[in-house]
Amino acid sequence: MISMKPSKILEAMPPYLFTKINALKKEAYQKKLDVIDLGMGNPDHPTPSYIVDILCDTVKHHKNTHRYPQAKGMPKFRKNVSEWMQKRFGVSLDPENEILALIGSKEGIAHLCMAYLDRGDYFLVCDPAYTVHFNGVALAGGKVYPMPLLEKNQYLPDFSKIPQKIAQKAKFMFLNYPNNPTAAVVEDNQFWREAIRFCKKNNIILISDNAYSELTFGDYTAPSVFEFPGAKEVCLEFHSFSKTYNMAGWRLGWVCGDKRLLYPLEKFKSFIDYGMPTFIQLAGAAALKGSNSYIKELSQSYEKRMLKMSDGLEKIGWRAPRTKGTMYVWASLPDFMRKEGSLSICEKLLKETGVALSPGAGFGKCGEGYARISLVTHDRRFHDALLRIAQFTKKYQR
Numbered sequence: 564m565i566s567m568k569p570s571k572i573l574e575a576m577p578p579y580l581f582t583k584i585n586a587l588k589k590e591a592y593q594k595k596l597d598v599i600d601l602g603m604g605n606p607d608h609p610t611p612s613y614i615v616d617i618l619c620d621t622v623k624h625h626k627n628t629h630r631y632p633q634a635k636g637m638p639k640f641r642k643n644v645s646e647w648m649q650k651r652f653g654v655s656l657d658p659e660n661e662i663l664a665l666i667g668s669k670e671g672i673a674h675l676c677m678a679y680l681d682r683g684d685y686f687l688v689c690d691p692a693y694t695v696h697f698n699g700v701a702l703a704g705g706k707v708y709p710m711p712l713l714e715k716n717q718y719l720p721d722f723s724k725i726p727q728k729i730a731q732k733a734k735f736m737f738l739n740y741p742n743n744p745t746a747a748v749v750e751d752n753q754f755w756r757e758a759i760r761f762c763k764k765n766n767i768i769l770i771s772d773n774a775y776s777e778l779t780f781g782d783y784t785a786p787s788v789f790e791f792p793g794a795k796e797v798c799l800e801f802h803s804f805s806k807t808y809n810m811a812g813w814r815l816g817w818v819c820g821d822k823r824l825l826y827p828l829e830k831f832k833s834f835i836d837y838g839m840p841t842f843i844q845l846a847g848a849a850a851l852k853g854s855n856s857y858i859k860e861l862s863q864s865y866e867k868r869m870l871k872m873s874d875g876l877e878k879i880g881w882r883a884p885r886t887k888g889t890m891y892v893w894a895s896l897p898d899f900m901r902k903e904g905s906l907s908i909c910e911k912l913l914k915e916t917g918v919a920l921s922p923g924a925g926f927g928k929c930g931e932g933y934a935r936i937s938l939v940t941h942d943r944r945f946h947d948a949l950l951r952i953a954q955f956t957k958k959y960q961r
């Protein structure tokens with residue numbers, strides 16, 4: 564066997580957040596432990612049947628969809644995205660030039676970094692953040708400048724704390740609200756206006772990752788960044804089918820924005836992929852024409868789970884405020900556990916009780932002391948998960 568090292572960049576990367584947790588989960592299953600998996604944000608609800616039916620029908624009866632697809636997205640897909648953005652946010656996008664289909668937004672975000680970054684370029688990334696926001700930058704050889712998301716600031720970054728020298732060097736700023744992992748939402752639209760102003764002033768592209776735009780609770784509705792004046796000049800926005808339509812395994816999303824900002828990604832992707840299979844794009848196009856009541860019911864289901872988990876955790880000493888969106892609860896570990904670190908606590912919890920959570924530290928330094936709970940198991944399992952976490956907490960304290 565020859566010996567060959569991977570690239571220095573890859574070698575320097577720590578293993579992906581879920582690699583360790585998945586290995587422990589496998590171990591737990593082998594030991595016949597009853598695992599309650601609240602780790603990965605992997606929706607448990609099935610894809611709605613009207614979408615599955617379109618896929619099956621298309622694959623069976625439209626053989627031309629078996630050929631190579633149109634990489635940037637077929638016209639019908641881009642048209643339906645444009646109509647959805649208009650109907651949902653009142654935002655006008657030219658389907659021909661301002662929408663690009665993606666193999667899920669994770670792929671798009673990682674490749675956007677590669678399309679734009681030169682070695683040593685700075686990116687402004689929230690800490691904690693969805694992992695591809697910082698891993699995408701690192702894989703492209705860029706430098707992450709972390710913007711802390713602190714509880715006392717409602718998990719919003721403070722732009723005034725970014726040194727001018729860094730702002731001048733930065734190419735991108737990533738924002739993601741409703742937020743993974745903190746589940747924070749932006750309630751004051753002034754925040755978006757400030758972000759746009761900051762990016763315009765410093766010649767930075769503002770990336771809005773809007774994967775959870777539809778998963779919001781009560782009266783709260785999430786905006787698109789393009790609803791705010793001047794956004795088109797500096798912003799790109801990512802959307803995903805994974806959470807809105809429970810299509811995580813289908814791998815479909817889109818990015819939209821001005822043609823000039825979008826084009827480098829389209830060009831980059833043209834060298835490495837052929838885009839999404841046409842039948843998946845057609846099913847996605849049909850999904851966007853579905854009824855709003857399905858999305859409302861989905862959000863209500865997450866809200867119910869959030870209330871159960873959040874209130875239950877508060878009762879046993881884990882601070883876990885109620886949220887207004889996403890499919891997560893961001894829980895602060897009790898003080899007596901914090902010293903040990905979130906990774907070790909989550910490992911012990913999984914080994915001893917079978918409950919899998921995501922350690923906050925996996926999302927960035929500022930995530931230390933927290934755990935993310937994904938609300939992705941059957942409703943009746945949450946009670947059991949809470950009981951086990953309560954027992955673990957009591958035993959730990961003794």
Ligand SMILES: Cc1ncc(COP(=O)(O)O)c(C=O)c1O
Nearest residue numbers: 667668669693743774803805816
């Ligand atoms: C903030 C955020 N963006 C993007 C994604 C990935 O979405 P997709 O499945 O479309 O790649 C996720 C998945 O968890 C996410 O949390």
